[in-house]
Structures are given as structure tokens and as C-alpha cells.
Amino acid sequence: xxxxxxxxxxxSLQTENRVFKPSKEFSSRAHVKSLAHYRKLxxxxxxxxxxxxxxxxxxxxxxxKPWKKVLQWKAPFAKWFVGGQLNVSYNCLDRHLxxxxxxxxxxxxxxxxxxxxxxxxxxxxxxxxxxxEVCKFANVLKRNGLKKGDRVIIYMPMVPEAAIAMLACTRxxxxxxxxxxxxxxxxxxxxxFDCQAxxxxxxxxxxxxxxxxPLKKNVDEALTIKDAQGNSLTKTIEKVIVHxxxxxxxxIEEGRDVWWHREMEQVDANCPAEKMDSEAPLFILYTSGxxxxxxxxxxxxxxxxxxxxxxxxxxxxxxxxxxxxxxADIGWVTGHSYVVYGPLANGxxxxxxEGAPNHPEPDRFWRLIAKYGITVLYTAPTAIxxxxxxxxxxxxxxxxxxxxxxxxxxxPINPEAWIWYHEVVGGKxxxxxxxxxxxxxxxxxxxxxxxxxxxxxxTATLPFFGIVPEIVDDQGKTLPKNSGGKLVIRKPxxxxxxxxxxxxxxxxxxxxxxxxxxxxxxxxxxxxxxGYFWIVGRIDDxxxxxxxxxxxxxxxxxxxxxxxxxxxxxxxxxxxxxGQALVAFVTVKTGVVADQNLRDELRNHVGKEIGPVAKPDxxxxxxxxxxxxxxxxxxxxxxxxxxxxxxxxxTTTLEDLTVLTKLGSSEE
Ligand code: 6R9
Numbered sequence: 153x154x155x156x157x158x159x160x161x162x163x164s165l166q167t168e169n170r171v172f173k174p175s176k177e178f179s180s181r182a183h184v185k186s187l188a189h190y191r192k193l194x195x196x197x198x199x200x201x202x203x204x205x206x207x208x209x210x211x212x213x214x215x216x217k218p219w220k221k222v223l224q225w226k227a228p229f230a231k232w233f234v235g236g237q238l239n240v241s242y243n244c245l246d247r248h249l250x251x252x253x254x255x256x257x258x259x260x261x262x263x264x265x266x267x268x269x270x271x272x273x274x275x276x277x278x279x280x281x282x283x284x285e286v287c288k289f290a291n292v293l294k295r296n297g298l299k300k301g302d303r304v305i306i307y308m309p310m311v312p313e314a315a316i317a318m319l320a321c322t323r324x325x326x327x328x329x330x331x332x333x334x335x336x337x338x339x340x341x342x343x344x345f346d347c348q349a350x351x352x353x354x355x356x357x358x359x360x361x362x363x364x365x366p367l368k369k370n371v372d373e374a375l376t377i378k379d380a381q382g383n384s385l386t387k388t389i390e391k392v393i394v395h396x397x398x399x400x401x402x403x404i405e406e407g408r409d410v411w412w413h414r415e416m417e418q419v420d421a422n423c424p425a426e427k428m429d430s431e432a433p434l435f436i437l438y439t440s441g442x443x444x445x446x447x448x449x450x451x452x453x454x455x456x457x458x459x460x461x462x463x464x465x466x467x468x469x470x471x472x473x474x475x476x477x478x479x480a481d482i483g484w485v486t487g488h489s490y491v492v493y494g495p496l497a498n499g500x501x502x503x504x505x506e507g508a509p510n511h512p513e514p515d516r517f518w519r520l521i522a523k524y525g526i527t528v529l530y531t532a533p534t535a536i537x538x539x540x541x542x543x544x545x546x547x548x549x550x551x552x553x554x555x556x557x558x559x560x561x562x563x564p565i566n567p568e569a570w571i572w573y574h575e576v577v578g579g580k581x582x583x584x585x586x587x588x589x590x591x592x593x594x595x596x597x598x599x600x601x602x603x604x605x606x607x608x609x610x611t612a613t614l615p616f617f618g619i620v621p622e623i624v625d626d627q628g629k630t631l632p633k634n635s636g637g638k639l640v641i642r643k644p645x646x647x648x649x650x651x652x653x654x655x656x657x658x659x660x661x662x663x664x665x666x667x668x669x670x671x672x673x674x675x676x677x678x679x680x681x682x683g684y685f686w687i688v689g690r691i692d693d694x695x696x697x698x699x700x701x702x703x704x705x706x707x708x709x710x711x712x713x714x715x716x717x718x719x720x721x722x723x724x725x726x727x728x729x730x731g732q733a734l735v736a737f738v739t740v741k742t743g744v745v746a747d748q749n750l751r752d753e754l755r756n757h758v759g760k761e762i763g764p765v766a767k768p769d770x771x772x773x774x775x776x777x778x779x780x781x782x783x784x785x786x787x788x789x790x791x792x793x794x795x796x797x798x799x800x801x802x803t804t805t806l807e808d809l810t811v812l813t814k815l816g817s818s819e820e
Contacts, residue, residue: 170567170609171608172574172583172609173606174605174606175581178556178603179604181471181603182469182602183466183469184466184601187604189604190601190604190605194614194615201222201223201618202223204617205222205232206222208458209233209236209458212458212461212462213497216237216239217235218235218236219234220234220235220236221233227644227664227669228663228664230455230644231431232431232458232646233646235429235430236429236430236454237429238428238454238457239322239425239426240323240453241319241320241323241425245279245282245286245319245496246283248499253499254280256278256499256501257277258277258279258281258282258501258502259276259315259501259502259503260274260275260276260475260501260502261275261276261312262506262520263505264507268362282312282315282319285316286316286319286320287323287421289317289320289416291422292393294423295415295419296410297350297390298324298326298350299326301326301327301433302351303326303328303329303347303349303350303436304317304350304351304352304353305330305340305344305349305351306318306328306352306353307330307331307340307367307370307371308358308482309365309397309506310333310358310481310482310506311355311358311395311397311504313355313395314330314482315491318330318435318488319492321435322434322453323426324423324426325428325432327435327436329436329448330437330488332765333367333483334763334765336759337373337374338762339761340352340370340371340374341377341386342385344386344388344389345379345386346438346446346653347436347448347653348388351390351392351393352389353392353412354367354368354392354393355394355396355398356394356395356396356397356398356399357397357399357402358397358398358506359398359507360507360508361507361508364398366402368394368403369402372405390408391408393411393412393415394409395411395412430454431452432452433452434451434452436450436653437449437484439592439701440694440702440703440706441662441692441694442662442674442705443703443705444708446706449591449649450650450652450653451649454646455594455645455648456493456594456647457493457497458646458647459489459593459594459595459646459647460497460595460647461497461498463595463616464494464495464498464500466601466617467601467616468490468557468585468602469602470498470500473527475501475503475527476495476500476501476502476503476526476528477502477503477520477529477530478495478530478531479517479529479530479532480531480532484700485590486530486562490530494595503520503524505520510538514539514543514546515549517531517535518546518547518549519550522551522552522554525554526554527554527557528558528559529555529557529558530559530560530561530587532560532561532562532699533560533562533564533569533699534563534729534730535699536565536577537566537569537728538729539577540569540572541729544576547577552579553579555578556582557585558577558578558585559585560573561586561588561589563689563696564687564731565586565610567610570586583602583603584607585607586611586613588612588685588687590673591701592673593641593645593648594647595647597641597645598612598613598614598616598621599612599613600613608684610686611680611684612685612687613684613685619645620641621685622639623637623640623678623679624637624638624667628667628668631679634678635678637676637677638676638691639677640670640671640672640673641671641673642670648671649663674690674692674694675690676689695724695732697724698729698731698765699731702734702762702765704787706766707720707722707734707736707766707768708720708721708722710757710758710761710762711736711738711754711768713757714754716740716741716754717738717739717741717754718741720737720738720739721736721737721777722734722737722768723737723790723791724794725795726795730769734766734767734769734770735769735770735772735790736754736768736770736771736772737772737777737790738771739774746773754768755768755771770794777790
């Protein structure tokens with residue numbers, strides 16, 4: 153649990169006071185046209201939540217069976233639209249089929265740019281075509297023995313088949329758990345074990361910067377991994393479905409592995425959508441917490457879909473002609489809610505790309521925006537800071553005038569990046585929505601509405617309809633405007649997580665015991681005189697590295713799993729590009745030479761255990777770690793050392809002061 157000093161230390165007293173009002177032109181065409189209009193709708197949503205959410209669910213979603221009760225709340229367990237039945241893939245696809253949307257592009261995809269051996273593909277799938285593919289693939293899943301409630305791992309690059317696989321699961325009530333393609337075999341095995349998955353959907357390989365990431369090979373390796381007692385972690389896996397993408401050599405194990413395209417030849421496209429209870433589990437998505445084991449965040453059907461659909465519609469102010477691009481990978485929650493479910497439930501055109509933002513050159517994004525006439529761009533501050541570094545000449549080469557709205561997500565956006573985004577990318581004409589939310593919240597919680605809310609660089613501004621965020625002190629008491637503290641959510645909301653898969657106690661402990669009766673976000677935050685929320689960042693032992701959540705404990709346990717390491721402590725330090733960088737303090741076992749080779753070895757080891765995103769930026773060897781007399785590692789001190797700051801504060805409980813002097817530099 154966060155130490156009190158972390159909360160009172162929130163000194164990021166923002167001096168930013170530039171205000172950007174939505175233009176008349178934008179507002180006049182927006183769904184919500186003024187701050188007064190937003191406040192009216194917000195107040196109604198808070199005053200009579202059942203009435204508000206009931207109306208939204210009726211108007212926005214197609215139900216097979218109406219619900220009996222909007223919300224059943226026995227803290228911390230919520231059930232939304234109790235007794236109602238619907239289907240997510242039906243709401244994303246079938247409902248559009250008898251409308252003009254049927255022939256509209258649902259997904260536009262561009263693969264890794266052409267290069268040595270890479271074809272450079274583009275594909276468009278209309279709603280009708282996507283429906284066809286999803287129905288067929290759902291039949292493939294059935295053919296391979298899956299039924300309602302089974303768990304499936306999706307481990308794929310950014311190809312349309314990833315979205316097809318997700319939607320096919322929802323069509324027949326199979327629970328998907330997407331694992332980011334940048335994660336390691338070990339991570340895949342851990343997640344298979346945790347959710348007891350029966351099947352893996354993967355590709356032979358994915359492309360990244362001209363190279364092939366061998367996903368199938370990682371799956372093969374995952375399926376051999378054993379726990380410390382020698383038991384297989386993955387014995388529940390019966391089948392692996394392999395989509396052919398990169399044509400790299402793969403091993404096909406007879407009886408276990410099947411090719412996607414061969415299977416698709418065996419089925420027809422007739423697959424009625426399963427009637428799912430509103431509270432039926434929809435997906436599990438693993439995310440880092442403050443212990444070593446990632447948490448399987450559970451989302452369910454009706455509430456999640458309503459949250460994803462409504463926020464996409466209002467926050468991105470979707471219009472019929474938008475070509476909407478959320479740059480997140482489907483391995484993260486942003487890819488779930490804002491590449492796949494939110495846009496498709498709205499009948500919008502969602503653009504998807506494979507590869508990196510700077511391959512073959514740093515203008516990949518701008519080239520794509522100009523080529524496809526992208527109107528709404530939703531990306532992360534870490535990407536924006538990288539673009540700033542690469543220089544204005546890259547965006548200036550391209551016509552970006554199709555853009556009308558910009559979004560930001562994943563971490564606080566610093567005002568310099570905000571202004572650059574506004575001026576260079578948005579040509580000063582596009583509003584920016586800085587959207588705060590989490591894997592756990594399912595959909596955006598705090599954000600401007602682009603036609604209504606005056607924005608200030610660096611703040612996510614005001615809550616979305618029905619959301620009651622508050623800033624509290626260490627006793628859980630609500631603080632007035634203009635103060636800093638812990639960010640909590642006071643009332644349940646439809647797309648909230650329903651638990652941690654297989655560990656309801658951890659769900660209660662992590663989210664509901666810090667401030668009893670309220671959802672604890674793990675973030676520190678302050679409000680200004682206008683009641684705008686300024687997120688300061690995590691106050692638990694979770695770091696935000698380039699928009700990815702990484703638990704320090706996870707990296708520590710990866711490090712100590714290396715034979716040569718005795719002890720490790722991982723902390724964050726500020727980083728211009730990534731927001732935070734990972735610094736590992738490591739003590740080695742007797743006789744081990746702590747040198748640059750070992751540093752490389754340990755970085756690769758963490759890459760293998762978790763994935764490249766978790767590789768420490770800096771590894772410092774130490775003879776000992778600073779500890780209190782009761783044996784706790786003094787992270788506060790390590791953080792100061794890592795960021796090059798002077799050692800401040802009380803070190804009287806430090807066991808051996810001399811270790812401090814030896815931790816200063818990463819060079820031997
Ligand atoms: C959607 C997503 C959640 C954590 C969250 C917070 C940080 C996300 C933010 C933001 C400031 C924003 N975060 N959006 N901080 N401003 N607009 O990123 O989910 O990967 O679970 O991360 O990210 O610290 O608690 P997830």
C-alpha cells in the first residue's frame with residue numbers, strides 16, 4: 153500500500169493556465185455543444201443513475217432479452233442490466249447489416265511497409281465482410297471443441313485476424329485473453345496457467361521494423377514451460393490455431409496445431425450469435441500490479457460494451473464520415489475498447505496498422521494520416537515526445553488537414569508535448585481530448601468532451617457521464633477543489649472490472665480496502681479551482697514506462713530468477729521520452745563478476761521473462777541494498793539516487809549508511 157509520504161509529496165503544482173476553448177465551428181456540429189449542456193447531462197446521470205444508464209443501454213445496444221434491474225450493487229460487487237441478454241459481436245456487426253453501414257469500411261488495415269521479403273499489404277473489410285469472417289472463425293472455434301465460458305489466448309500482431317479472433321470469441325461466449333505480441337513465452341505460459349486456457353490463437357510471425365517476431369515459436373516454447381515442481385503450466389491447452397502472416401518457418405505439431413486458412417475452408421458462415429447474459433465474462437486482460445504476479449482483470453458483457461460504445465461516441469465525437477485511428481496495440485486495453493469494440497459498436501471505420509511509428513522513416517504516422525484521410529487520431533504522450541525529438545520536418549512533409557480531433561492516453565501529457573501536438577499535428581484547429589482511464593475501468597473515465605469542455609494542457613479535465621471521481625486524503629476524506637491526494641471513484645459504473653480472475657480476495661484488497669467502499673485507482677491526482685483533474689501518476693509500486701504499466705515487483709522477481717543475482721530492487725526515474733525509465737539496483741552472488749556483460753545478460757533475461765518493454769534502462773551493481781533495520785528496502789532513497797537527486801529525508805533507520813555512497817553510478 154502506498155506510504156503516506158507519497159501522497160503528500162504530490163507537489164506537481166501545475167502552473168499551466170492556458171485555456172483552449174472549443175471553436176464555434178467544432179461545437180456547432182458536436183454531440184455535446186457546450187459546457188452547460190455537458191453539466192446538465194452529467195448532473196442527470198449522477199442524480200438518477202438507474203434512469204440514465206437504463207436509457208443509454210436501451211438506446212445504444214441491441215438486447216435479445218431486456219434486463220430486470222439496471223444495477224445490483226453489493227460493494228464491491230456490481231451487476232449491471234441484471235437478467236438482460238445480448239451479444240457483443242451482434243452489436244458490433246449484425247446490427248449494422250440491414251443498414252447502409254453494411255457496405256461501409258469497418259476495418260482498414262495497413263501492414264508493415266514493403267521491404268526485403270515483406271509485401272506491404274493493405275486491406276479493407278466492410279461490415280458485411282467482417283461479419284462473414286467472424287462467423288466463419290467462430291465456427292472454426294466450435295469445430296475445435298470450444299464452448300461458452302472456455303478461455304482462449306490470443307497472441308497476435310496487429311493484423312485484422314486479431315480483431316476477427318476477438319469478435320469470434322464473443323460471438324460464441326468464449327472468453328478471450330489477448331497477450332501483447334511483445335511479451336515473452338514465459339508470460340504466455342503464466343497467463344495460460346492462470347486462466348486455464350484451452351486454446352491459443354497465434355500467427356507464424358509478425359513484422360516489426362523489417363524483422364520477423366517469431367510468435368508461433370514463442371508459443372511452442374510456452375507450451376514446454378514447467379513450474380518449480382516440474383509440472384507443466386500449460387497442460388490445459390488442446391489446440392493452437394496458426395494464422396499465416398510472415399511465412400517464416402514454423403513447426404506444426406500434428407494433432408495440436410492447425411492452420412487458420414485450412415480450418416476456414418472447412419466451415420460455413422452461418423453462426424448465430426449466442427445469447428449471453430449481461431454479466432457473462434467477456435474477456436480477461438492481464439495487467440501489472442504491485443506484486444510480482446500480473447492480475448487478470450475481468451470484464452463482462454453488457455456494461456463493458458455500453459461503456460466502450462458511449463465513450464467512443466461522445467469523447468471522439470464520432471461522425472458518420474470519420475476515419476478513426478487509435479494507434480494502440482490490441483494487446484492493451486486501449487486496443488480492446490478503442491480499436492475494436494467501441495468503434496465497431498458505433499458503426500465507425502477503425503484504422504489499424506502493423507509495425508512501428510518510425511519504420512521505414514519517422515513519418516510513418518503522418519504518411520498514413522494523409523493517405524487514408526484519418527480524421528481522429530488517438531495516441532500516447534510517449535509517441536508524441538518521440539515525434540517531437542525526430543523533428544517537425546517529418547509531419548510538415550504531409551497534408552494533415554483531414555484531422556479534426558486528437559486524443560491522448562496512457563500517462564500524463566506534459567504541456568510541451570500537448571502544445572506540440574496541438575500546433576504541429578492539429579494545425580491549431582483540432583481539440584485535444586486527454587483521456588484518463590485504466591484496464592480496470594474498461595472505458596474512459598475523465599476526459600474533455602471536445603465540443604464542450606475548455607481544455608488546459610496537461611489535465612484530463614472533467615468526469616464522463618455517471619462517473620464520480622474524488623480526491624481523498626489518507627483517511628479517505630474527500631478534499632475540496634484545489635488540493636492533491638489519492639484518486640478514488642465513489643460510485644460503480646457499467647464498464648468497471650468485475651474482479652480479478654480466480655482471486656476475488658486480491659480484488660477486494662487491491663481496489664476496495666485502501667479507501668473502504670470506494671474504488672482506489674492507484675493514482676495520485678490534484679484538482680484545480682475549476683474542479684479539473686490533473687493526474688500526477690501512480691502512487692503504488694507500478695511504473696508507467698512509455699505508457700506501459702510495469703510492476704517493479706515483477707521486474708525484481710525476473711531479475712532474481714537469474715542464477716547470478718542475489719537481490720534486486722527496481723525503481724523509476726523521470727525520462728524525457730518514456731515518462732519513466734526503469735533503474736535496477738542489483739547485488740550479485742559471491743564470485744560473480746558484475747560487469748557490462750552481466751548487465752546485457754540481465755537485460756536480456758528480463759526481456760525473456762517478461763518481454764522487451766520491461767528491460768531495465770539502467771542496471772547498477774551494488775554490494776548491498778539500503779535497508780531499514782526491519783529489513784525493508786528503502787525505495788524512496790533508491791529513487792532519489794536513480795534520478796541523480798541529493799539524498800533527502802530521514803536515513804536514521806538505514807542499516808548501513810556506507811552502501812549509499814556506493815550506489816551512485818552505473819559505471820564500474
Ligand atoms: C488506458 C490505460 C492505467 C494507468 C493509470 C494512469 C495512467 C492513463 C492517463 C494516465 C494521466 C492520462 N494513465 N491515462 N495518466 N493521464 N490521460 O492506459 O490503461 O495500461 O491500465 O494504465 O495509466 O496512471 O492508472 P492502463
